[in-house]
Amino acid sequence: MRANTQPIEREALLTEANNIIRQHEDYLHGMIATGVEQKGSVLVFSGEFFLDPDGLPTIKTTAVFNMFKHLAHMLSEKYHLSD
Numbered sequence: 001m002r003a004n005t006q007p008i009e010r011e012a013l014l015t016e017a018n019n020i021i022r023q024h025e026d027y028l029h030g031m032i033a034t035g036v037e038q039k040g041s042v043l044v045f046s047g048e049f050f051l052d053p054d055g056l057p058t059i060k061t062t063a064v065f066n067m068f069k070h071l072a073h074m075l076s077e078k079y080h081l082s083d
Helices: 010-023 059-076
Strands: 006-008 033-039 042-047 079-081
Touching (some): 006 010, 010 033, 010 059, 010 079, 042 079
């Protein structure tokens, strides 16, 4: 895992992830990654999931899930958390 990836601090990674989100064609207003965890070799992103008042998923929830999945695939190949 770490032999092929660069170390990066959590805040720097979130900054890069949010830049990717804002430039992506599927960006929705308010979509932002606010957290990231290292789970083995995978970076798992979290943030607002746009749930309805009853806590159920909305159409936007799927878009956010797909964006976080995209970030995990893209950035896990490049980085691992150093902190």
